Each structure stands twice: as C-alpha cells, then as structure tokens.
Amino acid sequence: MIERADIRLWQRLLRNPRVVVGGLVCLLMLVLAVGAPWIAPADPQAQDLIASFESPALFGTPADADPDAPRYWLGTDNLGRDVASRMVYGTRIALLVAVVAATLTALVGSLLGALAGFYGGRVDALISRLVDVWMSFPPVLLAIVLVSVIGTGLWSVIAAIVIVDWTRFCRVVRAETQAQKALDYVTSARMLGLSPLRILASEIFPNVAPLLITLITLEMGVAIVVEAILSFVGLSLASGTSTWGGMIGEGRLYVNQAPWLMVLPMLAMMAAVLGLNALGDGLRRELDPVVRR
Amino acid sequence: MNPLVLVRRLLLALPTLFGVALVVFVLMRVVPGDPIAMMIPPGATENDIAVLRALYGLDRSIGAQFLIWLREVGGGNFGTSITYRQNVLSLIADRLPATLELGSVAMLIACAIGGLAGVVSAARHGRWLSALIDSMAAIVQSIPDFLWGLIFILLFGVLLPWLPISGRLDPLLSQAAGTGFILLRNLLDGRFDIVGSILIHMLAPALALALPVAAMLSRVLKASMQEALASDYVMLARLKGLGSWRVLLSEALPNAVTPTLSLSAVQFAFLLGGTVLIERLFSYPGLGSLAISAVIGRDLPLIQAVVLTFAVLFITINLLVDGLVVLLNPRLRSAH
Amino acid sequence: MTDGTVATVDAIDAIAAVAPVLQIDDLHVEIRQSGRVTPILRGVNLSVSAGRIHALVGESGGGKSMVAKAATGLLPESAVTTRGRITLDGQDVTRWDEPRWRTLRGRTVSMVLQDPLTALNPVRRIGAQMADVLRLHQGLRGGAVEAENLRLLEQVQVRDPTQVLRQYPHQLSGGMRQRVVIAMAWACRPRLIICDEPTTALDVTVQKQVLRLIHKLAGEGQGVLMVTHDLGVVAKLCHSLSVIHGGRILESGSVPEVFAQPQHAYTRALLAATPRFDRPGHTLVPVDDGLIEQLDAEARAYDRSQGVLA
Numbered sequence: 001m002i003e004r005a006d007i008r009l010w011q012r013l014l015r016n017p018r019v020v021v022g023g024l025v026c027l028l029m030l031v032l033a034v035g036a037p038w039i040a041p042a043d044p045q046a047q048d049l050i051a052s053f054e055s056p057a058l059f060g061t062p063a064d065a066d067p068d069a070p071r072y073w074l075g076t077d078n079l080g081r082d083v084a085s086r087m088v089y090g091t092r093i094a095l096l097v098a099v100v101a102a103t104l105t106a107l108v109g110s111l112l113g114a115l116a117g118f119y120g121g122r123v124d125a126l127i128s129r130l131v132d133v134w135m136s137f138p139p140v141l142l143a144i145v146l147v148s149v150i151g152t153g154l155w156s157v158i159a160a161i162v163i164v165d166w167t168r169f170c171r172v173v174r175a176e177t178q179a180q181k182a183l184d185y186v187t188s189a190r191m192l193g194l195s196p197l198r199i200l201a202s203e204i205f206p207n208v209a210p211l212l213i214t215l216i217t218l219e220m221g222v223a224i225v226v227e228a229i230l231s232f233v234g235l236s237l238a239s240g241t242s243t244w245g246g247m248i249g250e251g252r253l254y255v256n257q258a259p260w261l262m263v264l265p266m267l268a269m270m271a272a273v274l275g276l277n278a279l280g281d282g283l284r285r286e287l288d289p290v291v292r293r
Numbered sequence: 294m295n296p297l298v299l300v301r302r303l304l305l306a307l308p309t310l311f312g313v314a315l316v317v318f319v320l321m322r323v324v325p326g327d328p329i330a331m332m333i334p335p336g337a338t339e340n341d342i343a344v345l346r347a348l349y350g351l352d353r354s355i356g357a358q359f360l361i362w363l364r365e366v367g368g369g370n371f372g373t374s375i376t377y378r379q380n381v382l383s384l385i386a387d388r389l390p391a392t393l394e395l396g397s398v399a400m401l402i403a404c405a406i407g408g409l410a411g412v413v414s415a416a417r418h419g420r421w422l423s424a425l426i427d428s429m430a431a432i433v434q435s436i437p438d439f440l441w442g443l444i445f446i447l448l449f450g451v452l453l454p455w456l457p458i459s460g461r462l463d464p465l466l467s468q469a470a471g472t473g474f475i476l477l478r479n480l481l482d483g484r485f486d487i488v489g490s491i492l493i494h495m496l497a498p499a500l501a502l503a504l505p506v507a508a509m510l511s512r513v514l515k516a517s518m519q520e521a522l523a524s525d526y527v528m529l530a531r532l533k534g535l536g537s538w539r540v541l542l543s544e545a546l547p548n549a550v551t552p553t554l555s556l557s558a559v560q561f562a563f564l565l566g567g568t569v570l571i572e573r574l575f576s577y578p579g580l581g582s583l584a585i586s587a588v589i590g591r592d593l594p595l596i597q598a599v600v601l602t603f604a605v606l607f608i609t610i611n612l613l614v615d616g617l618v619v620l621l622n623p624r625l626r627s628a629h
Numbered sequence: 630m631t632d633g634t635v636a637t638v639d640a641i642d643a644i645a646a647v648a649p650v651l652q653i654d655d656l657h658v659e660i661r662q663s664g665r666v667t668p669i670l671r672g673v674n675l676s677v678s679a680g681r682i683h684a685l686v687g688e689s690g691g692g693k694s695m696v697a698k699a700a701t702g703l704l705p706e707s708a709v710t711t712r713g714r715i716t717l718d719g720q721d722v723t724r725w726d727e728p729r730w731r732t733l734r735g736r737t738v739s740m741v742l743q744d745p746l747t748a749l750n751p752v753r754r755i756g757a758q759m760a761d762v763l764r765l766h767q768g769l770r771g772g773a774v775e776a777e778n779l780r781l782l783e784q785v786q787v788r789d790p791t792q793v794l795r796q797y798p799h800q801l802s803g804g805m806r807q808r809v810v811i812a813m814a815w816a817c818r819p820r821l822i823i824c825d826e827p828t829t830a831l832d833v834t835v836q837k838q839v840l841r842l843i844h845k846l847a848g849e850g851q852g853v854l855m856v857t858h859d860l861g862v863v864a865k866l867c868h869s870l871s872v873i874h875g876g877r878i879l880e881s882g883s884v885p886e887v888f889a890q891p892q893h894a895y896t897r898a899l900l901a902a903t904p905r906f907d908r909p910g911h912t913l914v915p916v917d918d919g920l921i922e923q924l925d926a927e928a929r930a931y932d933r934s935q936g937v938l939a
Contacts, residue, residue: 129308129309129312130312132309132312133309133312133313133315133316134316135607136309136313136604136607136608137313137316137566137600137603137604137607138562138563138565138566138567138569138603138607139563139566140439140566140567140569140570141566141569141584141599141600141603142600144569144584144585144588145320145588145596145600146320148588148589148591149320149323221435225437225439225440228439229439229570232439232570233570233573233585233588233589234589235588248443252443252446255446255447255450255451256451259447259451262443262447263447266440266443266444269440270435270436270440273435273436273437274432274435274436277431277434277435278431281431419706524747525742525743525744525747525748526747526748526749526750526751528703528742528748529740529742529748529749529810529813530750530761531703531734532701532703532734532735532739532740533734533735533739533761533762533765533813534731534732534733534734534735534736534762534765534766535731535735535761535765536731537727544750544753547750547752547753548750548751548752551752621752622752623751623752623797623799624751624797624799
C-alpha cells in the first residue's frame with residue numbers, strides 16, 4: 001500500500017471526492033461568471049411581456065407552440081425575462097461578492113486575530129472584548145441594518161459581510177497564533193531579534209495558511225447566502241440586476257403559477273453553497289496534519 | 294455550588310452590554326440625515342420638535358447625548374415607533390413572547406434530532422448507518438435556515454399543503470388563546486386544541502430554524518461521544534460487564550454532553566437571529582418580522598430597540614448556559 | 630515449544646497441582662486493517678493459578694496489553710484469533726461473542742487499570758460506580774449496596790469510606806482512587822484479576838501500599854495476572870513470571886529461579902537494566918539494540934514459518 005506521505009499534494013487533493021466535487025462546482029461557477037456575456041442565451045434585462053411566464057423548455061414545449069419563437073430553456077419570469085440568462089448573470093454577482101467579501105473578511109479578521117494572539121495583554125483584551133460585543137448581535141439583522149444605513153449597492157453588500165463576519169476569522173487566527181507563539185521556534189525567532197511582522201509572516205502564517213484556505217471557502221458560501229438574503233429583502237443591488245436572491249424574492253410572489261422562478265435560483269444557491277462547503281471540508285481534511293492521521 | 298462563579302460571569306458580561314449599547318448608539322447616529330426629522334410624527338409643531346431635540350440632547354455634545362440616550366434606554370423609554378405609531382417598548386413586549394416560544398420549540402427539536410443522530414452515529418461508527426447520518430448532517434448543515442424556510446414553503450404551501458405556512462395559530466382561536474406566551478399558558482390551562490393549533494403553525498418555521506443547528510449538534514456530539522468511548526472509564530465499565538447501550542448512555546453520554554452544551558448556547562443565539570427572516574417568510578408575528586418591518590420602514594426608534602433586545606437576549610442566553618455548564622460539571626462545581 | 634522459548638518447570642505449581650484460573654495455549658492473534666495483516670501475538674503460552682500472582686513482563690508494545698485484552702474479550706474489532714485457545718475458569722472462551730463475555734466480566738474476570746484518574750467516570754460519584762457490579766452480578770439493592778460498598782472500602786483500607794462514597798473521582802488522591810478501582814475489581818471475588826501496570830501512575834510511597842494490598846487480596850484465593858514492565862514490582866510481589874517481546878513468550882518460570890538464573894538473553898538484558906538492591910555496585914546496562922534487532926528478525930522468521938504475510 002502506498003504511504004500517503006509519498007503522494008504529492010495535488011495528487012492527494014484530486015483523489016479526495018469532496019475536493020473534486022467542490023472544485024468542479026466552483027469551476028463551473030467561474031466559467032459561467034466569466035463567460036456570462038457569451039454563455040447567456042439572451043440579455044437578462046430584456047423584457048418581453050408577451051412571453052412572460054413561459055414554463056421551462058427543458059420540460060417540453062406544448063405542441064401548438066410557434067417553432068420560430070425563441071426557446072426559453074429555463075422559462076421566463078413575470079416580465080418575460082429569460083430565466084437562464086438571469087441565472088448566469090446571477091452567478092457572476094454571486095461569485096464576485098463571494099470572492100471579494102471572503103478575501104476582505106479574511107484579511108481584516110486575520111489581521112486583528114494575529115495582533116491579538118501575538119501581542120496578548122491589553123491588545124488582546126481589547127480585541128477580544130470587541131469580538132464579544134460584535135458576536136452579541138444576530139448577524140442577519142446586523143447585516144440588514146448596516147445596509148439600510150450605508151445604502152444599497154455592491155460595495156455596501158460586501159462591506160456589510162465583512163463588518164458582520166470578520167469575527168469568525170479573528171477567533172480562529174487568534175487561537176492559532178497563540179498556540180504557535182507558545183512553540184519553541186517562535187521563541188527562537190524572537191531571540192534572534194526578528195520583528196513581529198517578520199515572525200508573523202514567515203513563521204506563523206505558513207502554519208495558519210491551510211486553516212485559512214478552508215475558512216475562506218466556507219466564508220464564500222456565507223457571502224453568497226448573505227447576499228441572497230439581502231437581495232431577497234430588497235436591499236442589495238438595483239432591482240434590475242439579476243441576483244439569485246432577488247430572483248427568489250420575486251419568484252416567491254408567483255410561486256403558485258410559476259414555481260420554477262423560485263426553485264431554479266434556490267437550486268443554484270444550494271449547489272454553490274454545498275460545493276463550496278464540500279471543497280472547504282475536503283481541503284481541511286487533506287491539509288490539516290492532525291486530521292490526516 | 295459556588296455562587297461566586299456566577300456572579301463573576303455576570304460582572305464580566307456588563308462591559309459587553311455596555312459595548313453593545315455603544316455600538317447601537319453609534320449605528321443610529323451614522324444614519325445620514327437629521328435623526329429628529331425621522332422621528333417626528335406628521336403634524337408636529339415647532340414646539341414638539343424643539344422638545345424632542347432637547348430630550349435627545351441634540352444641542353449638546355456627543356458624549357452627553359450618549360449618556361442621555363443610555364438613561365432613556367435603560368429606563369425602557371425607546372420612544373414611539375414611526376411606522377406603527379405605538380410605544381416601542383410595548384410593541385416589543387407584544388412580539389417577544391412569540392419569538393421566544395418559536396425559538397425554544399425550534400431548539401428543542403434541534404436537540405432532539407441532533408442528540409439522537411449524534412448518539413446513533415457514534416454507536417454505529419464504521420457502519421453504513423453512521424456514514425449516512427454523517428453525510429446527511431453535512432448536507433443539512435450547509436443549507437442555511439433561510440433556504441430551509443423557502444423549501445418548506447414550497448413543500449407545504451404548494452406541493453403538499455399539510456401544514457399552514459403563515460400566522461401563529463388558527464385565527465378562529467386567537468381570541469380564546471390570549472396574548473403573550475400563549476403556548477405556555479394554554480398548555481398549563483389544558484387548552485390542547487389551542488396548543489395543537491399553535492404547534493402546527495410553528496412546525497414549519499421551527500423545523501427550518503432547527504435543521505442546520507441539529508446537523509451541527511449531531512456532528513459535535515458524535516465527536517465528543519467518540520472521545521468518551523475511547524476513554525479508560527468506558528473500558529472499565531465494559532470490564533464490569535455492563536451492556537453496550539448502558540455504557541453508551543450512562544457512562545459516555547453524560548461526559549460528552551458538556552462540551553456540546555456550550556456550543557448549543559451559541560447555536561441557540563444564532564437560531565434566534567434566524568427568526569428575523571423565517572418569521573417574515575411565514576408571516577409569524579414575532580420580534581424577527583418586527584425587525585424586518587422596522588428596517589424596511591427606516592423606523593429608527595424601533596430598529597435600535599429591536600437590535601438592543603436581540604443583543605441582550607444573546608448575552609443572557611450565553612450567561613445562562615455558562616451557569617448550566619458549571620452546574621453539570623462536578624469538577625467546576627467544587628473548584629474555585 | 631516454539632523457537633526461542635526457554636521454559637522452566639514451575640515446581641511450586643506442579644506440587645500444588647492447582648487448576649489454572651487462566652490458561653492460554655499457543656495463542657496467535659493478528660490485526661487485520663486496511664488490507665494489512667500485523668501479527669500481534671505469536672504463540673503465547675501462559676497460565677495463572679488461583680492464589681498465585683503471575684507477572685507478564687516486557688517493554689511497551691511487546692504484547693502485554695493485548696494478552697490482557699484477550700483474557701477479557703476486549704480485543705479490538707480488527708483483531709482476529711487465528712490459532713490457539715484461551716481457557717478462563719475452565720471455560721474455553723476463545724471464540725466467545727460479546728453477550729457471553731458480558732456474563733463473565735466483572736464476575737469471573739476483572740481488571741485494574743493503569744491510571745485511576747481516567748479509569749473512573751468523572752461525572753459519577755464513587756458510590757454509584759462501585760454499585761454497578763454489585764447490582765449487576767450480585768443483584769443487591771438499596772441499603773445492601775451501600776453496606777457492601779463500605780465493607781469493600783474498608784477491605785482496601787480506605788479511611789472514612791462513607792465520605793468517599795459520596796465524592797467524585799477528582800476529589801480523591803491518586804492512591805485512594807487506585808484503591809477504589811481495586812475494590813471495584815475485587816467486589817465480586819472474580820477468579821482472575823488482571824492488573825495492568827497498577828502502580829505506574831502513582832508515586833513511590835503509595836506504590837508500596839497498593840502492592841501490599843494486591844498481595845493481601847490475592848491471598849484470598851484470586852489468581853492475579855500482573856502486567857508490568859517494572860521488574861522491581863515483580864520481585865516484590867509475584868510468584869512467577871513470563872517474559873514477552875514481539876508477541877512471543879521468551880521465558881517463563883518462578884521468580885526466584887528466573888531472577889537468579891535467567892536463561893534467555895532478553896531476560897538477562899532486562900535484569901541488567903533494572904537497579905538491583907541485592908547486588909550493590911551493579912551497573913545499569915540498557916537493553917542492547919542488536920538484541921532487539923535479533924529478536925525482531927526471529928519474530929519475522931516465525932511469521933514466515935507460519936505462513937503469515939505481513
């Protein structure tokens with residue numbers, strides 16, 4: 001039997017079913033997001049009131065349908081907009097928010113966590129108290145209140161996510177930094193007179209990195225959900241843009257006559273979140289030396 | 294039991310409370326526009342406006358404003374709601390019991406499902422049942438309560454209309470049921486028809502809230518159980534000749550529950566936060582739906598009151614569970 | 630006799646002709662996991678008689694714990710007994726399943742574990758934990774349980790037993806805890822008591838007391854299997870011993886004989902590595918790596934001769 005240690009990292013990753021499935025989902029999202037203008041069959045904003053509430057062509061077309069009429073594979077909504085195109089462009093927003101928000105959240109949270117863990121004492125007390133206060137607020141409510149205060153728009157959404165969820169990274173990185181700091185190699189680095197920043201960057205960070213990668217993928221899932229919630233409530237982007245949450249919100253109003261309007265974006269969201277979580281879980285299993293035993 | 298332990302934790306919670314109040318205050322002041330202008334009911338005179346301004350100390354420094362605000366809020370004076378034209382405190386008092394009942398029922402369901410799943414998965418580890426439970430838990434946990442709410446609305450609203458998907462109980466019974474903690478009161482009164490109606494209406498939203506929490510609880514409990522099962526005292530229990538279910542439930546489980554408990558506190562708090570959306574989805578008249586209405590209506594006095602209420606709830610729950618953990622762990626009880 | 634084993638007839642036992650409480654004959658156990666086969670016990674022969682304390686000596690990983698687990702039916706799920714026989718109190722328990730083992734555990738065989746702190750459930754009171762075996766195997770209820778608990782604690786020389794019964798494990802000292810564990814093991818007067826390194830986790834003064842206690846209890850007629858790596862304990866307490874390494878019994882016999890005239894190189898090496906008060910000026914010699922390699926090679930050769938593919 002081949003020892004795990006002998007196989008290089010990529011090969012190991014590719015053998016893990018979670019990583020593969022999650023990775024494929026993310027890849028698909030990426031392709032759809034980047035290639036939206038070419039992949040989407042129609043303009044997502046184009047309204048055609050005559051063709052409103054067309055059921056998805058995937059499920060078959062009525063026999064008397066006009067063969068020259070455009071086929072809407074996933075149907076149309078109340079304003080006659082092509083659902084498939086809207087979903088594709090929705091992927092773009094979702095991914096954009098996910099990547100940017102997750103990265104920024106990770107940066108802010110990790111920085112504060114590292115500072116708290118490394119310096120300890122008053123700095124730690126202050127930051128920890130801040131985290132405690134922050135975590136006393138229900139995250140969804142806080143995000144909604146924030147966006148209503150800051151105003152709507154893509155960057156408001158991203159800011160809201162960062163402001164609400166930075167504590168997740170802070171706690172984890174703080175704990176890791178404290179643990180690493182107690183280890184001998186950090187003490188020797190300090191003895192050598194290396195600056196704290198240098199130590200954090202070159203000694204502690206590589207050990208924290210695998211954990212961070214996992215958390216970032218999870219955070220991306222969270223960002224997608226929060227964005228969807230915000231657009232569901234009508235607080236995200238301008239109502240014209242196609243977001244999954246917005247589609248769900250609108251679709252809800254017509255759930256009896258056109259259930260696909262709500263179901264399809266829900267499925268997209270679930271697939272995205274499940275894929276990201278699977279990827280994160282798989283990465284954690286492969287990269288965490290303790291779990292790998 | 295050492296009461297000093299609890300007193301100490303209570304004292305530690307105070308700075309957090311203060312911090313929370315500070316954040317809410319800052320948040321409200323950050324709102325662009327004249328805060329007073331938003332709080333004035335239509336038809337107010339110049340005099341009324343001046344009174345309000347003085348009341349909120351807007352002619353004074355920010356620090357003084359904060360203190361004035363703190364005093365008002367501490368005394369329960371949140372002002373009048375713009376959208377509802379009612380006293381904010383009474384609005385909250387009206388809606389809070391409904392949310393607490395929903396949250397508690399949801400948490401009970403989560404503990405029951407999560408507890409069962411965790412124990413079974415630990416007992417049958419290595420076999421297909423355990424693997425099935427674990428993968429289902431992973432999937433369920435990934436789907437946020439908001440999505441579960443939508444799924445249930447689809448399910449019970451469109452596909453299988455078994456359960457009602459709006460309201461707190463059958464409107465015909467609402468007179469008899471009363472207000473406030475109607476589930477509790479009618480349960481104690483023996484009015485099971487009302488209790489039944491309430492529970493049926495609660496089922497879908499409570500499940501939506503409970504499922505992700507149940508999934509997480511089952512995973513954490515399973516891990517704790519496995520740790521307990523690998524211990525020496527479990528081996529000794531087996532050596533005494535005790536049966537495997539007996540060992541599982543009376544030796545391993547009591548030890549596995551305590552670490553899971555503190556996690557449950559955080560989960561309960563998040564679950565309550567989830568009511569903000571779920572109540573709106575199911576038209577359930579609680580604090581959560583009040584919060585959403587307040588935000589959409591830009592009703593500042595109401596918003597700040599709701600946010601504060603939720604925060605205080607969170608802190609209280611954490612305190613209570615901390616106390617519970619100390620109570621259950623004999624080592625912590627006799628220490629200090 | 631398997632290769633490399635040197636056996637001396639135990640004269641005392643032969644004369645006493647006492648039927649062994651535990652008899653292990655030619656036991657072969659393998660661990661089968663993830664497609665790998667690892668032999669753990671390679672033809673172990675062992676016997677413990679009533680009223681006698683028999684030591685199983687060897688380094689960690691030599692198979693001592695596995696023998697103890699085999700004798701209580703607690704081998705891991707991945708372990709397979711490929712050959713041999715275990716006879717406990719006259720019954721052949723080699724292929725017994727869990728429900729049958731449960732009838733023996735606590736009643737016919739019991740065990741004293743190494744670390745008394747982890748051996749006791751931290752969230753249950755002492756009295757409750759001790760009551761388990763009494764309720765289960767002796768059918769005692771209510772007041773009779775408490776009375777018997779007190780009696781047991783007095784037997785193991787615990788002062789203030791009434792107080793101890795109400796306490797939690799963390800409230801007792803290490804020595805007290807170990808006495809409680811011994812009391813639990815002894816409660817139903819099992820035919821065989823297995824002690825797995827019972828004094829390793831205790832400090833020296835307490836060790837002596839606990840060993841004296843075990844000696845006293847053995848005098849009541851139980852057979853004791855003392856699993857240990859501490860030859861000092863063996864010298865003080867045991868009547869006979871078996872030396873185990875790599876799952877093979879290398880030497881066995883009565884303690885005075887083996888200590889005076891060790892036949893196997895490994896036994897000699899162990900003795901040389903132990904401080905000997907009967908030989909002042911004796912230098913400690915660590916067990917030679919070369920010897921270990923030789924023993925490992927012998928073990929592998931044995932495996933091949935048995936047709937085991939590891």
